[in-house]
Amino acid sequence: MLKIKIVILLFFINISFSQTIYESFESKFLNDTRELKIQLPRNYDDKLDKDYPLIVVLDGDYMFEAVSGSVDYLSYWGNIPESIIVGINQIDSRFDDCSVLDNIDFIPISSSANFFDFISQELIPFFDKNYRTTKFKIAVGHEATANYINYFLLNNKTSISGFIAISPKFSYNMENYIIKRFDKIKSNIFYYLVSSNTDFKSIDERTKMLSENLLNLNNDLVSFKYKQHENLTHYNLPIHSISEGFEHIFATYSAINSIEYNSVLSKIQTSPVKYLINKYENIANYYGVNKEILINDFRAVEKYIEDSEQFKFYKDLSKLAIDKYPKTILGSYFMGLYHERNGDIRKAMHIYRSAYTLEDVEGITKDELLERADLINQDLQ
Secondary structure (H helix, E strand, O other), X not given: OEEOOOOEEEEEEOOEEEEEEEEEEXXXXXXXXXXXXXXXXXXXXXXXXXXXXXXXXXXXHHHHHHHHHHHHHHHHOOOOOOOEEEEEOOOOOHHHHHOOOOOOOOOOOOHHHHHHHHHHHHHHHHHHHHOOEEEEEEXXXXXXXXXXXXXXXXXXXXXXXXXXXEOOOOOOOHHHHHHHHHHHOOOOEEEEEEEEOOOOHHHHHHHHHHHHHOOOOOOOOEEEEEEEEOOOXXXXXXXXXXXXXXXXXXXXXOOOOHHHHHHOHHHOOOOHHHHHHHHHHHHHHHHOOOOOOOHHHHHHHHHHHHHHOOOOHHHHHHHHHHHHOOOEOHHHHHHHHHHHHOOOHHHHHHHHHHHHHOEOEOOEOHHHHHHHHHHHHHHHO
8 A cells, every 4th residue: 555645856957857756655565664765757747658667776765866866867868768766765674675595486585585575566566557667677776785686687577677786795606696597597687787896895806706707698688797996985886887787778778879880880791771670679679668760870870871882771771761750851861862872863863852841850951952962963964
């Protein structure tokens, strides 16, 4: 049963805002009431057809604000999708929640088992029922809670598939459990592990050893990244690493940047248009988010075509642009380039001129297309 509510804070930026809601949640598994902090995306109530990933933040009494600020900032710039965030206050219960003892089913026992059931059988289902969530769930933890979130990885029955483990204080043999789980897992998992060379020695050593043992991991379904920061303490490490964790987990979601272009797109041996289509299909499959193909990403494929001189792909790129942006000049621009690069300049000139009735797009205007047509006409005279 949910008791609402103490206060709502509205953070206004222009005409949009993020809501932070403080609520009390009565749990039958814990036989107790837990205080929650919930942040909804900007304009959540106005976007009734939009669903959002759910981020569960343990140690919410001090981790929530760091996570919610990072998510709001990164989603504002389009690096990650807008998300619903719930922080669980553990200031008086952390020891009981996370003092785990293992059993053969990789579910904590004793009091920590109740906390596991609270999250997996009460909290997440409540959000799925009462908020517009996607299938994609992320857990964030620090120290003891960073160790604890691994039980959601090890147990097959939970819905969490993204993990940010900051300076985890691993329980006995946890590293081997994680390695074995990664070897056998049959669904997409995103895992970000971070420590510091000035962290507690045992934590830094064990996280580094786990990373080294995963170098030869042969499972494409697991996206694992480890980072060892330098000269950060155990307590300021979270604020420096949370954004990095989300950028790793949502790497596919972000626009094609120079890193993705140089390391992936520029090296493909197949169609760059299929690469673009697959990227956005993966966004939907991984995160449950339907994202419109960015103009930036169309232009990245254009750069590939120009760099590789594989001009035949302009035809498919034009068809995709017409499908996604039918009222704009984008499709005409690429079809004009297709004919221009393949020597049919009269056809290109005609297409550039016929686009005058369509709308401009970012970085490409009707005037520019008319200028291209005029230059071709001059060459023909």
